Amino acid sequence: MGIKHIRAVYKKEMQDILxxxxxxxxxxxxxxxxxxxxxxxxxxxxxxxxxxxxxQTQDIAIxxxxxxxxxxxxxxxxxxxxxxxxxxIDEAIRNGTIAAGMGIPIDFDDRIANEQRVNVTVYYDASxxxxxxxxxxxxxxxxxxxxxxxxxxxVDREIDPEILSPxxxxxxxxxxxxxxxxxxxxxILPPLLAIIVATGGMNASIDLTVGEKERHTLEALLVxxxxxxxxxxxxxxxxxxxxxxxxxxxxxxxxxxxxYISTFSVAxxxxxxxxxxxxxxxxFSILSLxxxxxxxLGMALASFAKSxxxxxxxxxPMLFLIVILSFxxxxxxxDDVGLIPFLxxxxxxxxxxxxxxxxxxxxxxxVLAVTSTVVVSVILILIASWIYHxxxxxxxx
Amino acid sequence: xxxxxxVSKWFGKFKAVDNINIEVEKGEIFGLLGLNGxxxxxxxxxxxxxxxxxxxxIIVNGFDSKINSSEVRRNIGFLPTEVGLYDRLTSREVIRxxxxxxxxxxxxxDDKINDVLERLSLSxxxxxxxxxxxxxxxxxVAIARAIIHEPPVFIFDEPTSGLDVISARAVLDFVKQCxxxxxxxxxxxxxxxxxxxxxxxxxxxxxxxxxxxxxxKHIQEEHxxxxxxxxxxxxxxxxxx
Numbered sequence: 160m161g162i163k164h165i166r167a168v169y170k171k172e173m174q175d176i177l178x179x180x181x182x183x184x185x186x187x188x189x190x191x192x193x194x195x196x197x198x199x200x201x202x203x204x205x206x207x208x209x210x211x212x213x214x215q216t217q218d219i220a221i222x223x224x225x226x227x228x229x230x231x232x233x234x235x236x237x238x239x240x241x242x243x244x245x246x247x248i249d250e251a252i253r254n255g256t257i258a259a260g261m262g263i264p265i266d267f268d269d270r271i272a273n274e275q276r277v278n279v280t281v282y283y284d285a286s287x288x289x290x291x292x293x294x295x296x297x298x299x300x301x302x303x304x305x306x307x308x309x310x311x312x313x314v315d316r317e318i319d320p321e322i323l324s325p326x327x328x329x330x331x332x333x334x335x336x337x338x339x340x341x342x343x344x345x346x347i348l349p350p351l352l353a354i355i356v357a358t359g360g361m362n363a364s365i366d367l368t369v370g371e372k373e374r375h376t377l378e379a380l381l382v383x384x385x386x387x388x389x390x391x392x393x394x395x396x397x398x399x400x401x402x403x404x405x406x407x408x409x410x411x412x413x414x415x416x417x418x419y420i421s422t423f424s425v426a427x428x429x430x431x432x433x434x435x436x437x438x439x440x441x442x443f444s445i446l447s448l449x450x451x452x453x454x455x456l457g458m459a460l461a462s463f464a465k466s467x468x469x470x471x472x473x474x475x476p477m478l479f480l481i482v483i484l485s486f487x488x489x490x491x492x493x494d495d496v497g498l499i500p501f502l503x504x505x506x507x508x509x510x511x512x513x514x515x516x517x518x519x520x521x522x523x524x525x526v527l528a529v530t531s532t533v534v535v536s537v538i539l540i541l542i543a544s545w546i547y548h549x550x551x552x553x554x555x556x
Numbered sequence: 557x558x559x560x561x562x563v564s565k566w567f568g569k570f571k572a573v574d575n576i577n578i579e580v581e582k583g584e585i586f587g588l589l590g591l592n593g594x595x596x597x598x599x600x601x602x603x604x605x606x607x608x609x610x611x612x613x614i615i616v617n618g619f620d621s622k623i624n625s626s627e628v629r630r631n632i633g634f635l636p637t638e639v640g641l642y643d644r645l646t647s648r649e650v651i652r653x654x655x656x657x658x659x660x661x662x663x664x665x666d667d668k669i670n671d672v673l674e675r676l677s678l679s680x681x682x683x684x685x686x687x688x689x690x691x692x693x694x695x696x697v698a699i700a701r702a703i704i705h706e707p708p709v710f711i712f713d714e715p716t717s718g719l720d721v722i723s724a725r726a727v728l729d730f731v732k733q734c735x736x737x738x739x740x741x742x743x744x745x746x747x748x749x750x751x752x753x754x755x756x757x758x759x760x761x762x763x764x765x766x767x768x769x770x771x772x773k774h775i776q777e778e779h780x781x782x783x784x785x786x787x788x789x790x791x792x793x794x795x796x797x
Contacts, residue, residue, distance in 0.1 A: 167656040171645070178644040375640030379701060382604045382634040383657035384626060550607050 164385035168393025169400075172367055176401055185362045186405040190355055194412035197351050217258035217293035220244045220251060224265030232304065238296050252284050258293035259283040274312060348516070349509035350485035352409060356446050357453045357481045357505075359405040361474050363398045364457025368543075369470040387547045391462075395454060395540060402450035410443050438515050445515075445525075448532045449508045453481075455539030462546040485509050493517070501527040504535050557582045557709060557740040558603060563612035565598050565764075572598045574764040575612070580742060580757075582708075585735050587755035587772075588744040589786060595764040596744040597637060600713050603742060604634040617708055630659070632709045633702040637717060639694045643687030647678060647697045650686060651704050658705035672700045676730065692723025699730065710734055710741045716750060728754055748783040758782070760789050 176182050219239050221230060230241045244251045248260040262280035264270065270277045279301060283294035310320040371377040380390060460477065464470035484505040491500055493513050501507045507528035514520045558580035565573040573595045580586040588596045601607045603614055605625040613620055619627040641650055648669060655665050673679045676696040681689060686697060695715065703710065712731065716724035731754055734741060745751050751758060752772055760768040767789045772782065779785040 163659075164657055167653060171642075171649075171653045174649065175642055175644050371640075374642065375636065375638035376642060377640070378601070378604075378606055378636040378638075379634065379640060379654070379698070380657070381606050382629055382632065383654060384630050384659050384705075385657040386626070554606075 161386065161389050164389040165393040165396070168385070168390055169396045172394055172397035173400065176363060176366070176397065179366065182363055182366060182401065185359050186401055187408050189359075190405055190409040191412050193351075193355060194409055195416040197347065212289055212292045216240050217289060217296065218242045218256070219293060219297065220248055220257045220260040221263060222248050222260060223263040224267045226263065226267045228268060229263070229304075233300060236296075236300055239293065239300065248282050252282055252287075252290060255287075258287075258289050259297055261297060271308065346489065346513075348413075349488060349512035350482075352442075352446060352512065353449065353485040353505055353509050354478075354482055355409060356402060356406055356450055357478065360398060360402040360450055360453035361457045361478065363401040364454055365461045365467060365470045365474065367394045367398055368458050368461040369464045369467055372464075373466055388544055391458070391540075391544050391547050395458060395543070398454040398458065399451055402454055403447055406443060406446045406450060409446075410439055414439060438518075441515050441520070441525075442512055445508050445511050445528065448529060448536075449505065452504060452532050452536040452539065455536045455543060459539045459543040459546065462543050481505055488513055493519070498524075498527060502531045504532055507531055557584070557617055558586070558742060559613075559615040560599070560603065561613045561615070563599075563602060563609045563614060565595075565602060565607060566610045572764050573602070573609075576759075576761070576764075576766045578759055578766070578769065580740055582740050583735065583738050584756045585731065585741040585743055585754055587751040587758035588742065588761055589746065589748070589751055589758050589782075590744075590761040591746060591790070594761045596761055597713055598764075599761070600634070600711050600742060600744055604632055604711050605629055606634075630705070631707050632711055633705070633707045634711045635699055635702045635713060635715055637713045639691070639698045639718075641686040641689075641694055641697055641701075644685060646683045646685055647673070647689070647693075647700070648682045650697055651700050654701040655704040660705055668704055668706075672704055675733075676700050677726070690723075692719055692726070695719055695723065695727060699727070703734075708738075708740060710739050712741060712743045714745055715743075716745070716747065724750075748781070748786060752776075752782045760786055762790050 176186075216237060217239055219233070219241055220243070221233075221241055233239050233241050242257060244256060244260075246256070248257075248262070251257045252260060260282040262282065264277060267277060281294060281297050281301075283297075284290040309323070313320045313322070371380060381387065456477065457474065460473040461470040464473055484503065487500075487503075487506045488509040491510065493510060496510065500510055501524045507524075511520070511525055511528045514524060558578070560576055560578040562575055562577060563573060564571060564575050576595075576599065578586065578599075588599060590596045598607065602609050602621070603616060605621050605628050608622060613622065614628075615621070616628045617631040619631065621628045642653075645653070651669050651672065652665060655668060660668060669682075670679070673682050676699060678693065678696050678700060681693055681697075686694060689697065699715070710731075715727050715731070719727065728750055731741060731743065735754075743751070743755060755772055757769070757771050758775070759766045768785070775782055775785045779788070
């Protein structure tokens with residue numbers, strides 16, 4: 160009778176879930192809306208903002224000795240403009256009157272003409288994006304100015320300026336277009352995918368377990384001929400299916416978004432995005448495994464809780480932990496990572512997805528991540544099942 | 557049919573039920589009377605296998621609840637105090653779900669659902685979602701859910717609690733009908749009048765202990781009414797123990 164009961168519980172739960180607007184929103188609507196925002200909107204917004212600041216001309220001030228020649232050269236660069244200020248330079252930077260400033264000596268022109276060293280102080284606000292861009296532009300300008308000045312001095316002495324550059328460097332990136340684009344994507348997407356999957360699974364698991372207590376249906380359910388093990392299995396499969404559907408929507412949405420915006424630039428890097436069928440299948444599979452674990456975790460915690468409120472109290476810190484583990488991959492260089500991170504649930508999933516996205520999947524890492532996730536899932540399912548057999552825990556007052 | 561033998565139930569250090577003994581014969585309605593927290597629900601939960609007794613044995617239709625709990629569950633229909641239904645499912649879907657979980661044959665389930673819906677005057681609400689039903693009709697769906705597999709033993713925990721007069725009357729009439737059909741019923745309530753009306757025998761339970769067990773007829777002969785006997789017993793003015 161086990162299979163029949165499991166099928167009945169599964170069918171009923173799926174019916175219930177499909178009629179629940181809240182779960183449908185978490186499972187279908189959020190992935191469809193969120194993935195395009197994540198893959199397209201955020202990078203584009205970031206890229207546009209950064210680019211706009213770089214394109215704009217920043218106002219800067221020069222304090223100390225006025226140098227018409229120097230000021231004219233800066234204004235001529237078109238990316239910076241020297242303005243007059245009537246307040247201290249640090250205050251002008253802090254309140255946004257100017258983006259940055261320079262302090263030069265009174266005898267700037269004379270010292271340059273006499274081939275003496277000149278000390279220049281650059282003022283900027285490291286906490287301001289505009290000021291940082293102005294700082295970079297000033298540093299670039301000073302470097303160029305310094306190089307041109309040296310060249311002029313060498314030419315005056317009839318020395319070839321190239322004598323100062325015995326080595327000329329040309330960088331050649333051996334990464335393929337897929338790897339370069341995958342690298343950027345691999346930083347952004349895996350943690351967010353993990354969090355979306357976790358959120359969807361948690362919602363369904365709360366509704367199916369502690370929901371029975373809150374609706375007062377648990378007692379009637381426990382008195383049927385169905386074994387408690389069959390009840391929990393049916394419910395678990397329903398939570399898992401819901402999460403799988405959520406992942407399927409995520410993958411469809413992801414593929415669609417990436418297909419639509421085949422190229423866009425992020426932080427001056429051109430990003431060619433390519434999610435092949437093979438990578439999609441691997442990402443789908445590893446996320447599905449994680450979904451099993453999240454469903455088990457959610458059910459174990461929610462079964463223990465007396466109410467939705469209490470379940471949320473348990474699951475909210477758990478979500479924080481999931482977020483921390485998901486973004487833990489940020490601090491790890493996947494080219495030089497040991498085996499231990501691949502044993503840590505959730506972190507291992509984000510790391511494997513990273514490897515997939517940079518086209519550098521290590522099969523041993525995949526096996527470790529799969530094994531670890533399956534083992535943790537089995538333990539959590541057993542805990543949930545055990546709670547369903549403990550009347551003291553099930554009917555806590 | 558139901559034999560509760562020296563049963564006690566502990567929740568940690570709290571003794572909710574203290575060495576009780578009850579015998580319910582086939583075709584009898586046996587009432588458990590007591591104040592809130594007296595131990596009625598815990599006793600019924602033990603009979604229905606939701607809880608296991610800490611001490612003693614419970615035999616239902618020949619099956620020991622500790623050794624053969626699944627057979628005990630097959631032989632009972634349990635209506636808990638709280639009417640818990642799935643709001644997004646229709647009455648028919650809820651009854652079908654519990655029918656399958658109680659091993660009703662696939663070929664018979666539709667006929668049985670229609671029968672029980674008709675018996676409880678629920679046919680016109682069969683395809684309405686439970687969330688949209690009145691309190692009385694929800695209680696009827698909960699009863700239908702509990703009896704769909706036609707068990708020989710029914711356990712009703714305060715089935716008229718919170719119902720209006722007409723709905724409560726319908727439930728009481730249904731319980732009487734079940735007795736006429738030969739069912740054995742363990743019925744808990746704190747309403748003296750309904751207990752007096754439908755039960756054959758009662759046990760007064762207080763602080764987890766049974767203070768009195770007797771037939772309604774005998775109690776009425778001795779005290780005039782069940783209410784008087786109950787108050788006297790619980791206040792400790794007179795005990796038949």
